[in-house]
Amino acid sequence: MKFSIVLSLMLLTVSLSSVCQEKPSADKGLIKISIMYPFAEGKTFNMEYYETKHMPMVAVFLGSNLVKYTIEKGLISGIPSQPLPFMAIGTFYVKSLEEYQAAIAPHRDAIRADFARYTNAVPVILISEVVR
Numbered sequence: 001m002k003f004s005i006v007l008s009l010m011l012l013t014v015s016l017s018s019v020c021q022e023k024p025s026a027d028k029g030l031i032k033i034s035i036m037y038p039f040a041e042g043k044t045f046n047m048e049y050y051e052t053k054h055m056p057m058v059a060v061f062l063g064s065n066l067v068k069y070t071i072e073k074g075l076i077s078g079i080p081s082q083p084l085p086f087m088a089i090g091t092f093y094v095k096s097l098e099e100y101q102a103a104i105a106p107h108r109d110a111i112r113a114d115f116a117r118y119t120n121a122v123p124v125i126l127i128s129e130v131v132r
Helices: 002-020 047-065 095-113
Strands: 031-038 065-073 086-096 124-129
Touching: 031 095, 047 086, 047 095, 065 095, 086 095
Parallel strands: none
Antiparallel strands: 031 086, 031 124, 065 086
């Protein structure tokens, strides 16, 4: 009887420890380029154009350095009674910052010129490293 209780407790402990352990992020070490479009009165954003034209265009420029990209549409602020901080956020995950900069440099003017086709907001750009 004691043996079965001890064995049950050991199995439960092992099961819980494996469930509770966090898995390492597959994105760890990647460079993340977040392009955030602030919400403000009178600012507009054409999500369809951004999703079907702009982001795929930039993705082609990034080539094999690009791991993935995401597109987010802002819904509400996380703080009650506060305005939406961003209308949209586009994010590129790349392997190398240097390769990203080299790939974007010759196309920077074309990328910026394309902004007017989908927004009148000035984006905030953050480049970071995924830690977890």
